[in-house]
Amino acid sequence: MDNAKLVYNGQDYELPVVVGTENEAGIDISKLRAQTGAITLDPGYPNTGSCLSAITYLDGENGILRYRGYPIEQLAESATFTEVAWLLIYGELPNKAQLGDWRRQLSKHSFIHEDMLKFFEGFPITAHPMAILASMVCALSAYYPENVEEDLQTNIARVMAKAKTIAAFSYKKSVGEPVIYPISGYTYSANLLRMMFATPSEPYEVPKVFEDALRMLLILHADHEQNCSTSTVRMVGSSQASLYASMAAGVTALWGPRHGGANQAVIEMLEQIVAEGGDYKKFLDRVKNKDSGVRLMGFGHRVYRNFDPRAKLIKKQADKVLNHLGLQDPLLDLAKNMEEAALADDYFIERKLYPNVDFYSGIIYRAMGVPLNMYTVMFALGRLPGWIAHWKEMREDPQNKIYRPRQIYTGATQRDFVPLEER
Numbered sequence: 001m002d003n004a005k006l007v008y009n010g011q012d013y014e015l016p017v018v019v020g021t022e023n024e025a026g027i028d029i030s031k032l033r034a035q036t037g038a039i040t041l042d043p044g045y046p047n048t049g050s051c052l053s054a055i056t057y058l059d060g061e062n063g064i065l066r067y068r069g070y071p072i073e074q075l076a077e078s079a080t081f082t083e084v085a086w087l088l089i090y091g092e093l094p095n096k097a098q099l100g101d102w103r104r105q106l107s108k109h110s111f112i113h114e115d116m117l118k119f120f121e122g123f124p125i126t127a128h129p130m131a132i133l134a135s136m137v138c139a140l141s142a143y144y145p146e147n148v149e150e151d152l153q154t155n156i157a158r159v160m161a162k163a164k165t166i167a168a169f170s171y172k173k174s175v176g177e178p179v180i181y182p183i184s185g186y187t188y189s190a191n192l193l194r195m196m197f198a199t200p201s202e203p204y205e206v207p208k209v210f211e212d213a214l215r216m217l218l219i220l221h222a223d224h225e226q227n228c229s230t231s232t233v234r235m236v237g238s239s240q241a242s243l244y245a246s247m248a249a250g251v252t253a254l255w256g257p258r259h260g261g262a263n264q265a266v267i268e269m270l271e272q273i274v275a276e277g278g279d280y281k282k283f284l285d286r287v288k289n290k291d292s293g294v295r296l297m298g299f300g301h302r303v304y305r306n307f308d309p310r311a312k313l314i315k316k317q318a319d320k321v322l323n324h325l326g327l328q329d330p331l332l333d334l335a336k337n338m339e340e341a342a343l344a345d346d347y348f349i350e351r352k353l354y355p356n357v358d359f360y361s362g363i364i365y366r367a368m369g370v371p372l373n374m375y376t377v378m379f380a381l382g383r384l385p386g387w388i389a390h391w392k393e394m395r396e397d398p399q400n401k402i403y404r405p406r407q408i409y410t411g412a413t414q415r416d417f418v419p420l421e422e423r
Contacts, residue, residue: 008036022057039406046302050226050403051234055088055389058225063306067223068092076313081188081218082106085385088223089156089392105157110182110191112136112162112169113143120173129170129377130255136166138248146242155243156388163247163384164188167377168195174373189214192381197369209324210368213317214378217361220310221379223386225303229253229260233387234394235403243391250387251380260376260383263362266298267372270331270338278330280338288347298359299342300352310357318360321367335363 004027006013013035016028026049033039042048057066065072068087075084086094086102094102119139123132140162146155169179172195180195190206193214198204224230232253237246254260273283286294301308322332339355342348365375394400 006032006036008038011036018052020052022059033406039408041408045231050231051394051397053226053390053393054091055386055393056223056225058303060301060303061305063304063309065224065309072220072309073313076216076219076310079219081215081222081382084219084222085160088385088389102157105154106161106188107182107184109154109158109161110165112140112165116143117169117179120169120179123173125174125176127173129167129174129374130251130380132170132173133163133166133377133380134248134251134255136170137163137251138245141242141244144244146244152243152392156392159244159247159388160384164192164381165195167374167381168192170377171196171371171374174371187211187215189218193368196374207324209320213321213364213368216314216317217364217378218382220314220357221361221382223383223389227259228256229383230387230390233391237391237394238400238403240395243388246391247384247387250383254380254383255376260379262297262358263365263379264372264375266335266359266362267331267366267375269297270334273334273338274330278334280334281341284338284341284345296342296348296353298362299348299355301356304356305352307352307354308356311355311360314357314360314364315355318364318367321364325367329366332363332367335359 002017004015004017006015013032015032018026018028020026029040040048055068057069058064067075067084068091070087070093075087079087082103083094083099086099116136116139119136120132123135137159140159144155144158146152165182168182172179178200180198180200182191182195186194186206190211193206193210194204226234229250233246233250236249241249257265273280276283283294284296286292287296339359342353342355348354361379362375365378370378
């Protein structure tokens with residue numbers, strides 16, 4: 001399988017076939033327009049490979065997800081988030097010395113410049129934490145200019161470390177509480193939760209089950225191939241925009257309800273069902289009626305045609321959190337009942353509409369006390385190392401070009417301008 005043949009306007013064209021290390025095949029059309037004068041049309045790019053990448057392998061048909069070759073199951077069960085971040089960004093698992101230095105850098109750079117606190121004061125209390133996160137990550141470029149390539153690793157550590165502090169401060173702004181500064185000796189996830197929920201008068205002891213659950217969620221969200229936000233980071237970075245500007249672009253892309261806002265949509269769906277009386281079976285019947293326009297949020301996935309491998313892992317963690325808390329929450333009870341009903345219903349089984357990672361992550365965040373408007377922020381913190389890895393891989397690729405998709409024009413043909421008085 002060396003070439004594919006295209007017949008266009010009665011002429012044959014040979015197109016090279018590129019095969020990846022997992023035998024994924026792609027037809028190289030990079031010279032198609034030069035050879036034929038035509039382009040391909042692929043709305044949403046589901047059949048388009050925008051790059052060659054060695055970061056993440058995803059097989060949606062068989063429910064496989066690997067970071068740098070390591071199965072997500074092994075990383076989620078045994079690795080720390082900082083280890084996984086290093087793996088994604090630098091290509092290999094860190095040795096003991098590298099991991100120790102990496103942790104020291106993340107601790108050292110956790111503080112943000114004191115002048116940036118004035119920006120938080122300027123946001124209204126109603127500001128969405130994602131708006132604050134995007135703005136403040138981009139503002140980091142004003143305080144830490146990226147002028148020297150040798151500073152790349154420092155800037156990577158800065159954005160990784162400071163993002164969680166900005167996220168926690170964003171939450172504190174939304175509830176009108178004073179900020180809590182980061183301290184050393186805590187894991188990435190525990191430090192984030194402590195900064196969010198502690199107050200000057202009441203320290204917050206992070207429950208181990210919460211720390212473990214958030215660690216796993218961050219790892220499971222760390223990368224997912226060429227999704228909307230990652231592709232956005234690559235597109236913005238292809239102009240040689242700074243690391244901080246590119247990460248801010250990723251945050252804004254993730255904000256959309258079709259992407260990072262999906263776990264928030266799950267809770268909103270559950271709240272709607274409760275408000276309508278709590279009859280989830282009736283709701284599922286409406287989902288099965290195509291004319292109803294009702295969607296079942298948190299089930300199925302655009303890429304996975306089988307069970308989302310991340311969902312299997314996080315479901316166990318969700319059960320641990322709920323069992324630890326012994327919560328009596330109508331929304332959480334409803335979620336478990338809906339899950340059981342959908343998994344036993346032939347309609348959903350035949351269409352392979354299994355619960356995905358968004359369904360369970362929303363449940364965990366609610367159980368932990370994380371407010372709805374922070375769900376996507378938590379997702380962004382997890383996805384950050386993946387964005388950095390793709391930005392770095394693209395910048396280091398000697399074949400990298402600025403992204404410039406084409407279009408098929410469907411507007412008016414040439415016409416003459418008519419002066420206002422003659423219209």
